[in-house]
Structures are given as structure tokens and as C-alpha cells.
Amino acid sequence: MKNRAGDYLILDKATGAYRENPEQAVRDDVEKHYWLHVGRTILKDWRLYLMLVPMLLVFLFWRYMPMYELLGSFKVDDVVKPVADQYFKGFSNFKGLLLGTGTFSTLSTEFWRAMRNTFLLSFYGLLFGFPMPILLALFFNEIKSDIVRSGLQVFTYLPKFMSTVVMTSLVIMLIRQGSSATGAPPGIVSQALAGLGLISQETAQNGLLKDPNYFRAIYQISGIWETAGYSSIVFFAAIISISPTSYEAAQIDGANKWAQMRYVVLPSILSTIVIMLITSIGSMLSIGYEKVLLLNEKFPTNHMTSEVISTFSWRIKADQNQSGLASAAEMMNNVVGMLLVIGANTIARKASNVSLY
């Protein structure tokens, strides 16, 4: 039953008469003056909201404002004017990069090359880099002595805490070229690889990083060296949380090591694997530009396989000052990257009820 104003009335059991519902009245009031109530709540609790402000400002200025700069990809490159005042020119930057019409033909070739390299570096990273930590975790689980195990673990985490500069410097030095003038041999790792017959003596002498054929391998191997140990922590934690009774039950049923792996360990760590896989797929296209740039800056001959979208756009910006074009390239990369995250997350949610976001 409603009163004249249209509000619902409630039956008061004590008096047997209808009266106005006080809760409903408050609810109606909030609905009518929503923003007023929001304002009042915030004012009353201003200390809490003030705490949010620095974080919001930092993210607004240095995470969201760059997205506004992406609008430059739709505009004429004019370095003098800020983005807002530039002349809008539609999708020509995108079209040029994608289709290579007119003056864009070489740039477009380089763009597609960079796109291909980005995909391949990420894909190989997943293919070789992703299983490695899981294997390490399985192996670590075999070592029952805590001291031995944590000793080994500490060594394998170590490279993770080194900076990209230190890591790439070590890579560059260990596979450096030999010198024909002084007859100095190449770096120690190059020598070892040549000794094992994995690369030719000549390639080693000329500098392994200069040869585009080996960049992907260098990138992946150094990546595994850097992160595999650290990434294994998550899987190891999942494995040691498996109850010993599960193994015992499997052993009573006559399961050997492989059957235990298949029917006890794998199902228990599957959700961790799925979550880590979503995370890796999500960051697939955000290939570490710092590492690539440090590894190919001084070695232009390996750009054939090393140039990725972010370094490609960085070079367009640095060499030709065409920030609009550079932004267009990054925009495409980032949109595809975001679709990958959302796609991976959706598939994982459907398939196994595990989702990250």
C-alpha cells in the first residue's frame, strides 16, 4: 500500500494501522539527492578520502595522461604544439603502418618486422620460459634436506635482483667479439659454445650479438637465467602444500613416480599454473623494452630479429621525431596486448573457474 506521495507504507502490528516506512524514506531521500549524500559521506570521512588522493594523482598524471598522449597517433606530427592543438588527420598513421601506402613503404615493412619479432619473442618466451620454473619446482621438491634446497634456491633467485643493465652488460661481455688486430679470442661463453660445436668459430669471433640468427636464443636463455629460479617459488609453494597423505594413498595404489606426478602433483598445482599462464599471456606483448634496447642499441646488425614494437617506436621518435607515428605503432601493440589479457582471462574462467581479475 502506498501513501499519497507514492511511498510504500508498512503495517504496524501493534496498532493495526499503516504508517510510513522510515528506512524506505531514507532510501528514497538518498536516491533523490544522491550526490548530496555522496558529498556528505566524503566530508564526514574526509581523512580516508584524502589518503587516496596522492595515489590517484600519481596514477592520473603518469599512467593515464600518457594514454591521452596516444591521441597524437591520430594527428599530424608537429613537435612544437602540444597534442591538443595539433591538427587531426584521422587514421592515416595507422593505415600507413599497416598497409605501407606511398611514403610509408619502408616504415611499414619495419613495423611488420617488429610486430613479428614481438610475437615471436613472446611466444618463445612462453614456450621455453614458462615450463622451466615448473620443472625447477618439481626438482626442488625432490630435495628433502632444507639446507641444501634453500642453498640452491638462493643461487637460482639471485639473477632476478640484478638490474637489466648489469644483466645485459654481463651478456654482452661474456659473448663479446674477438679482435682480429690483437688476435684476442671471443668471450668465454662464445668460446664454450663454439667448442661444443653449437656455433661456428667465425660467428663467435665476429660477435654473437651481431648475428641476427642468434638474438632470439640469447634473449630466451638470458631470460631463463634471470627469472626461472624466482618464478619457481610460486609453483614450489603450491607443490609443498600438497598433503603427504595424497602421495601415500597413491603409493598404496601402486602409483610410480610418473603416475604420482600425473595424478597427484599436476592436478594440485593446475590452478597456480593457469593463473601464472594468464599473467604471462597478459604481459606477452609488453616485451621488456629496456632489455631489448640494451641488447640491440649498439648492434644494429641484429635488428632483423631483435627490433620489437616498443623499440621500433622509440627509434622513430628518437631518429625522425615522428611521435604520432610512434604512438600509432604502440597503440596497436597495446590494444592487441589488452585483448590478449582479457581473452586469456575469459578462456581460463570458462575452462577452469580460475580467473585473475
Added chain:
Amino acid sequence: MKRKLEISELIFKVFSYTFLTVFALLCLYPFLYAVSASLSGRHAVEYQELIVFPKDIQFEAFAAMFTNNQFWNAYSNTLFLTIYGTIWSLGVSILGGYALSKKRLLFRKTFNFFLVFTMWFSAGIVPQYLNYLATKTVFNSVGIMDDKWLVVIAMGMAAMNIILLRNAFENVPSEIEEAAIVDGATEMQVLSKVFIPMSKSTIATVALFFAISRWNGYFWARQMISNANEQPLQVFIRNQLEQYTDLEQLGGWSAPYAPDSIIFALIVCSIIPILIIYPFIQKYFAKGANAGGVKE
């Protein structure tokens, strides 16, 4: 009674031990080599004669570096960026994470999305660079001429770390908070006297993440800091590397150590602080790595 190992288990165990030992040694090797090469004589380094242990030991490479003012300059710049950067990032993240952990916060979902979206979509380095240039102009116009402060304030914030803190604060029992409020504690006191002490280990983890990323920061420091004397150690290392590896003919090089030794000595010096604190902090990193995999 101990169960006898089955043959498949034995094979797996032996293989595990072997593999892990080899892998751990390979992880360690580049650092060992760096130490040896920084201490070895010129001929031994140039002709790649050392494999593990130093040969013809010299200390001149380290001495040359320690007497180089630029090196100390870079080191102190790195300390500046690490200390102030960590304090700033951690402070902002604790405040933000605390506010986000409160159920009574209006638009909580919107704020969370605001954070998480930056993990999905980033503008990329060129737009970021243009944006930094713009904010640099703003900083300069309000009188902050020192680019280091821009790096401190603008860089190194990570949505993931804020989410870790938020989750830790959410796990603090609400009874304790209510008790503190009944005792008349203000919001700030609740945070500093109740929430921070009760989430110490997460805060330590996040602080270490921030500190390591500041210590290791290279690209943006190089782009943003225009004064060469204010560049941090990582930029200094890279500049030295480029300078010395460009010396293809070493005709003009007369020092008793190889140019490479200088680079290796620099690398050793830049990782020593991390190595010293590493044994004490690595359990926190392990914790952080696990928290990162937990469903948020």
C-alpha cells in the same frame, strides 16, 4: 619402517639433484666470472685466459674506479633515488592501499578498476616520454629544477604492490580496528598503530620491491635526468660499457688492467649492496612472489 625407493623415484631424485646443481652453478657463474675478471691481469682478461678463478691478480681496476669522482657521484645519486623513491612510493601505496581496503569507501570498485586497468593497458614508452617532458615543464615552472625529484615522484609506482598492501590490510581483524576507534584513535592513528604493525611483513616485501626497482632503474633515469652529474649508477655503468667496448683498437690503453676489468669492477660494486642484504631479505621476496600469484 622406511619405504624402499622405487627405481623411478630414484632416477628422478638423482636427476633432480644433478639438474639443480648444474642450474644453480650456471646462475652463479656470470657473477663469479665478473669478480674474477675484475681482479685479473690485463693479458689474462683480453685473451680470455681465465675460466673461473682470477689470474695475475691486480687491484688497479678497483683503485681506478674508487678514485673516480663520477663513480661516487653516480653512487650517491642512486642512493638518493633509492631512499627517497622508496619512501615516496611506499608512503603513497600504504595510504592508497589502506583506503582501498575499507569496505565503507564509496566508489571502491571504480578506484580498484582505475588501478587494475593500468596493469592491462599501458600507453607505451613514447607517449610516456612525451608525458614526462610535459610534466617536467610543469615541475620546472613551479621551481623544482632538479630532475631527480621528477624521477622520484613520477616513477616506480606499481598497481600490483598497492593491491598486495590492500589485501594485507583487508586481513587485519576488524575487531581490533573497532577497539582502537572506541579508544578514540583517529584514522591516521588506526593506520599507524594498528594496521601497519599488523602487516609488517607485507610492507617489508613491498618496500623491498620498490627499493630494488629503484636501485636497478635505468631507462627513465637516463631519459629524464638531463644533467649528466645527476645520473644514477646504472646509467654510469652503461655509459662506461659503451665507451670501453667502442675502443676496438686498444692502442692508447696503457693501464695494467684490461678495459673490461673496469666494467666488471663496476658491475661488482653495483651488486655488492644487494648481495650483502640478500640473505636477510630473500625470504620476503619469496613471500612476495607467492602473493603475486594469489587470486586478488
